[in-house]
Amino acid sequence: MTSESLRWLKPLTSLKLTIFCLACAMVLVFIGTLDQVHIGVYEAENRYFKSLFLFFTLPGTHVRVPWFPGGYIVGTLLLVNLLVAHIARFKLRWKKAGILLLHSGLILLLVGQLFADIFIDMESQMRLDQGQTKNYSESLYHDELAITDTTGADADQVISVPESQLYRGNRIELPVDSLEVVIQEYYPNAALVSPSQLPAPSYPHLPIGPMAVAVQMEKTYKENERNQPAATVSILQHGNLIGSWSLAAGFPRPLSFQAAGKTCQIALRPKRFYKPFAIQLLQFRHDRYAGTDIAKNFSSRIKLTDPARHEDRESLIFMNNPLRYRGYTFFQAGFDNNDTTTVLQVAQNPSWLVPYISCALIVLGMLLQFGMHLVSFVKRRVIA
């Protein structure tokens, strides 16, 4: 590389930048770990590590001001710094082989994580009662406003509006049938209570059914709780109102309406991830050691059906023995309802091997680098 082209790259190759990025990463890990106590692992991960910046909100306003680089900025700067430093100072020498290997491992680790974040489905769970069959898993953290056109003979068409677009006053154009959704009211977390439990009839609430109203609650970040949003939405077609409904994720009963001769259903529910196959829970077992309540084994005997691949077989999922199928991994994660419901964690990660390869490269690089130093040191001592 010519010295002319190197000049503008020089700040990016600087070791000072590396130190700065590592210092920022330490600060992020430190405050992220402290804040995790209040906001839980998932939210801390998103706020500090899976973000471009850390923000604070100006008091009394909705203005968010960035004040510190987030994990994506720090990680990308480190990656660029490492790559550019190698390009600028690249010399293919046997003595540098260890460092080269070690750094390739690091680069692979950073790129692999970025790739996983961009292209991979979020982790989700499949909750099955004994005998129940499902072809979808549900997000643990995110909800959706789902509008399903059930008119088709063979298939239903689902329009899924992500929760990031659900806020009061938002007008959302749907990509079909000139439909529009207007969010009249939105509670990110709500509790369902009976109307008689309201402190006063005028207390802000959304009527969910004849016997339930939704009242707004603080968002929860607890590990064992989930936010249950509620909303009042209106659907318009060509600007004309079709109807308004109050919906609650805690009462996921789809409501029907007609739009241009089509029968549709609307529901606020945990975000669903449909699979091209179905799983039925045949039996969940929670074995205990004889005479005690100490868990010995959790297992789910399931039936996997995939007409496209002519699969129709049983499988047993238990601790450390997940079901791997079509790129998805189903782990035994939980249970409920007096051991009659199983909860399977569903992960999809085509780059799951990358961290292993990266670590192997890093270890190999270190062995090579330190090994060569050791050999030359021993040689010098022998000569002396």
Next chain:
Amino acid sequence: MALAMVSCNNDKIEVYKIPKDGINVAIQSESEGLAPPPGNPAQWTKPDGWSEQPLSEMRLGSFKVDGSNSASADVSVIAFPGEAGGLISNINRWRGQLQLAPLDEDQLAQRTQRTEVDNVPTYLVDFQTAENAPKPSRILGAVFQSADRTWFVKMTGPPELLERQHQNFLDFVKSFRFSSPAVIEPPAPAAPIKPKSTNDE
């Protein structure tokens, strides 16, 4: 570019197709939600002569009872979590359907018969429209307060038909068997608890 993709990969409206009921895709069931779980947590025995009707979004059980002269009665089984608004407000709601005045706590105690079915506290009521009502109607009702929800069994129809079906209704009510333990807990209006993790034990 990649960073921009990362920042907004969860913000798009998606449109997709799903196969129609080729498999039995159930409505999701958070156990704390108002919707009853797909596996019905109560079992009952239908009396002879009652014909089953299609279930709706609210009804866990629905029956039609035919009488003479094309008269018929309707029987519904509905469940809601917790106390479902309280016994008195629900009983008064039924009375309102018969244009009867609401009862207070003392009157309610006099007009309801308290018993137990499968160790679950049960309240039986029998109301009829006023004598001079243009369209006489009667309600036989039962309210079960099981551990996690309140069950409403209601038979509505002409008074004479309900008189003949009274024993059938009582037999139906007594046939209920609940799968959850009969301990009444106060409803908790908190965020629902996730299922137990296998790492907890």
